[in-house]
Amino acid sequence: MTAVELAADVRAARRRAVDVAQEHLAVVAARDDELHACNLVMREEALDAARAVDEAVARGDDPGPLAGVPIALKDNLCTRGVPTTCSSRILEGWRPPYTATVVERVLAAGAVPIAKTNLDEFAMGSSTENSAFGPTRNPRDPSRVPGGSSGGSAAAVAAGYAPLALGSDTGGSIRQPAALCGVVGVKPTYGLVSRYGLIAFASSLDQVGPFADTVTDAALLLDVIAGHDPRDSTSIPDAVAPLVPVVDRGVEGLRVGIVTELTDVDGISAEVRTAVERAAHTLEQAGASVDRVSVPSTQYGLSAYYLIAPAEASSNLARYDGVRYGLRVDGEDVAAMNAATRDAGFGAEVKRRIMLGTYALSAGYYDAYYGQAQRVRTLIVRDFARAYEHFDVLLSPTSPTVAFELGAKTADPLAMYLSDVCTIPTNLAGHAAMSVPFGAGEGGLPIGVQVLAPALGEEPMFRAARVLEVGR
Amino acid sequence: MSEFTRADVEHVAQLARLALRDDEVDELTAQLGVILDHAAQVSALDISDVPPTAHPLRLVNVLRPDVPGPSLDRDEVLAMAPDAEDGRFRVPRILDAP
Numbered sequence: 270m271t272a273v274e275l276a277a278d279v280r281a282a283r284r285r286a287v288d289v290a291q292e293h294l295a296v297v298a299a300r301d302d303e304l305h306a307c308n309l310v311m312r313e314e315a316l317d318a319a320r321a322v323d324e325a326v327a328r329g330d331d332p333g334p335l336a337g338v339p340i341a342l343k344d345n346l347c348t349r350g351v352p353t354t355c356s357s358r359i360l361e362g363w364r365p366p367y368t369a370t371v372v373e374r375v376l377a378a379g380a381v382p383i384a385k386t387n388l389d390e391f392a393m394g395s396s397t398e399n400s401a402f403g404p405t406r407n408p409r410d411p412s413r414v415p416g417g418s419s420g421g422s423a424a425a426v427a428a429g430y431a432p433l434a435l436g437s438d439t440g441g442s443i444r445q446p447a448a449l450c451g452v453v454g455v456k457p458t459y460g461l462v463s464r465y466g467l468i469a470f471a472s473s474l475d476q477v478g479p480f481a482d483t484v485t486d487a488a489l490l491l492d493v494i495a496g497h498d499p500r501d502s503t504s505i506p507d508a509v510a511p512l513v514p515v516v517d518r519g520v521e522g523l524r525v526g527i528v529t530e531l532t533d534v535d536g537i538s539a540e541v542r543t544a545v546e547r548a549a550h551t552l553e554q555a556g557a558s559v560d561r562v563s564v565p566s567t568q569y570g571l572s573a574y575y576l577i578a579p580a581e582a583s584s585n586l587a588r589y590d591g592v593r594y595g596l597r598v599d600g601e602d603v604a605a606m607n608a609a610t611r612d613a614g615f616g617a618e619v620k621r622r623i624m625l626g627t628y629a630l631s632a633g634y635y636d637a638y639y640g641q642a643q644r645v646r647t648l649i650v651r652d653f654a655r656a657y658e659h660f661d662v663l664l665s666p667t668s669p670t671v672a673f674e675l676g677a678k679t680a681d682p683l684a685m686y687l688s689d690v691c692t693i694p695t696n697l698a699g700h701a702a703m704s705v706p707f708g709a710g711e712g713g714l715p716i717g718v719q720v721l722a723p724a725l726g727e728e729p730m731f732r733a734a735r736v737l738e739v740g741r
Numbered sequence: 742m743s744e745f746t747r748a749d750v751e752h753v754a755q756l757a758r759l760a761l762r763d764d765e766v767d768e769l770t771a772q773l774g775v776i777l778d779h780a781a782q783v784s785a786l787d788i789s790d791v792p793p794t795a796h797p798l799r800l801v802n803v804l805r806p807d808v809p810g811p812s813l814d815r816d817e818v819l820a821m822a823p824d825a826e827d828g829r830f831r832v833p834r835i836l837d838a839p
Contacts, residue, residue: 366817459797473796502803503796572782583757590758592830597823602834608760617768620759624750624769625776627757637784638777643793645783650794682772683779699797724797 272338272432272486276379279337282326286319286337290381293339297384297430304406306415306424307384308344309352315339318381325379332379335493341425341434344385345392346372346477347466355468356400357390359614360595369466370501371435371477371494378493383431386421390616391586392442392470394418395688398679399618406675409451409714413672416446416688419480423450426480433490434480439470440574441667441692443478444704448667448717451706453487453734454480456692458724459699460505462491463498471581472503474574474696484705484735488512491727505725515728516735520555523729526562526660528721531691533561534568540710541666548707548718549664551740552733562656562663566648570694573649575686576629576642577697582619583626589614621682646697653698657723662733666691667704667717691719701727705734707741745774 270278278284294312301307325332342348345355347365354360376382389399397405397420405420407413408428415424419436423446426434436443438456447454455478462477469475479490492511498504531537532545549559591597591610598613600606615623629638656663668688678685695702701724704717718737722730750770754761761769815828824831 363821366813366821460800499805503798503800505798505800569783569786572780575776576780576783587758591823592832593818594821595823600833603832604758605760606833607758611758612760612762612765615759617765620761620765621769621772621776623757623759624753625773628749628753628773628777629780631753631756638780640793641783641786641788642780643795644788644791645786646794647791648788650797683775686776697797 270432271483272335272481272489275338275432276334276336279322280326280331284337286322286381287316289337290315290319290339290383293383293431296428300428303411304408304424304428305403306386306405306421306428306430308354308356308387308402308421309385311351311382311384314351315381315383318376322379322381334378334489335375336379338380338433339383339431340375340380341384341386341422341431342372342382343388343419343422343434343436345388345437345468346435347468348372348385351385353385353468355391356388356402357614357616357619358401358596359589363595367466370463370498372466374494375435380433384425386425386434388421389418390619391468392418392437392439393582393618393622395441395445395685396678397421398675399616401616404675407450407672410672410712412674413714414449414675416449416668416672418442420446422480423447423452423454426450426452426482432482432486435477436480437467437475437477438696439474440578440696441689443480444692444702444717444719445668445688447480447704448715449672451715452480452482453484453703453705454478455487455491455703456695456701457491457495457727458701460503461495461509461725463501463504465498465500469585471578472585473581474578484731484738485513485516487703488516488731512727512731516731518732520552520557520733520736523552523557523662523733524660525549525552525557525559525733526656526663527559528564528567528663528665529561530564530567531665536669536687536690537666538670538710541669541716544708544716545664545666545718548737551737555736555740562660564652564656564694566645566652567694569645570649570697571686571690573642573645574693574697575625576638577646579622579626580629580639581626583623583630586619586623649694649697653700653723661729662726663721665719665721667719671710671714671716695721700724701730703730703734705737707737745770745777
């Protein structure tokens with residue numbers, strides 16, 4: 270059942286939110302020992318929230334557009350009084366003194382929080398294998414990874430724990446796991462959704478967004494979380510138009526461009542490339558025009574990203590110093606305590622990125638690495654702007670391949686980073702993009718096609734995604 | 742361009758306040774060299790005339806009215822600290838004893 274249908278039933282008192290919550294908690298109980306999508310099952314919180322929704326309905330009040338809909342929350346979103354770990358030992362046991370704006374908004378809309386979901390530690394990774402609490406498995410094939418870093422949220426939706434989930438996307442961390450798990454995942458325009466209470470990784474790139482089984486459900490959730498938040502200084506102050514009323518408007522006359530540098534290149538598997546071609550054909554059949562377009566500097570996106578994101582992360586993660594929250598390992602003075610705490614509390618990938626970022630920002634290297642990456646970022650923004658003069662949305666693969674086996678890339682960081690080669694340019698530009706399941710590859714595993722749009726281009730992006738969903 | 746050495750790793754680890762073990766230093770020396778080789782793709786581009794982009798939004802100087810409002814509850818915050826005393830965070834010695 271979709272979130273739209275569930276909320277309609279609960280609002281009309283055809284179903285009780287408590288029953289809906291119990292059913293979904295039963296799915297979690299049946300499958301999560303194997304899948305490990307959850308860091309924490311919020312059983313009591315879920316039942317309390319569901320009861321409140323039922324009481325509101327009984328009083329004749331409207332509990333909101335997500336009435337009684339279970340939702341899974343990535344464990345880097347702060348939930349007051351409820352452990353929030355970022356899948357890191359350094360925050361194990363920490364209970365935040367405040368709640369993220371996006372969580373407040375979904376709860377105010379009647380959603381029922383079902384779990385905090387697993388992620389690569391501090392959202393750094395593409396397989397959820399970098400979690401300090403063990404990997405999540407892909408519900409479509411438990412020998413495979415669910416993607417990452419929001420692998421727990423993607424798996425939770427794919428396994429039926431909840432029709433909706435929230436994740437965060439810094440270089441593809443919503444879209445790539447959505448593709449690998451066969452669900453819809455959206456990276457909204459930078460600034461469209463508040464990040465207050467999202468634990469920071471790379472602040473010029475991070476964005477919160479929805480996972481759902483259907484395009485319309487993803488639009489429903491985005492409508493609830495989008496909009497200005499005075500507590501986030503990077504939040505766009507303009508009013509935003511709702512997407513649910515427009516998702517079904519079709520693509521007649523829409524100009525669609527296939528990005529050659531992200532599609533027709535080595536490393537993209539043949540079956541994924543074929544899926545993109547078929548998706549383009551589906552849009553054409555529905556009235557869109559399709560052509561190929563070159564966005565040349567996107568080929569440098571990965572290199573630029575792996576300087577910018579670690580640089581920002583090395584600064585953001587300086588706060589984990591054993592003083593104010595989380596782990597402390599004693600030392601003879603403050604500096605020794607800081608260093609011992611951070612070595613014990615951070616996992617290998619987080620240390621790798623902190624080291625990389627610290628180096629890229631250090632005296633003598635700043636301009637050659639970080640400065641140069643920022644100039645490449647300008648080129649990417651310019652090249653996209655040129656492409657969007659002629660196209661309304663762009664198409665590419667989301668992930669170069671279908672879900673890979675657990676352990677396949679853990680020994681080779683660069684191979685793992687290449688999983689995000691198609692998704693990273695959108696974050697560097699601050700644009701919107703989403704992944705829609707479209708066809709299947711090797712072993713029947715899902716393939717995701719990425720629809721890209723310029724900043725605040727969510728409307729045409731969702732319309733195209735909806736046509737792909739119907740035509741897949 | 743893999744001239745990334747053990748000494749570089751140890752220096753950067755000190756800047757980053759990471760007390761790395763010897764085996765971690767070895768591993769990072771190898772891995773960071775490979776990653777930086779890939780990053781060299783951008784270092785090699787001749788784009789000195791292109792201005793840098795630090796941030797995708799054009800918002801500048803976002804201010805709010807300077808009016809006091811409620812903040813986090815001090816006791817709730819300190820309850821989550823590794824060590825606290827008299828309403829403050831407690832840390833080990835910072836300066837040498839007199």
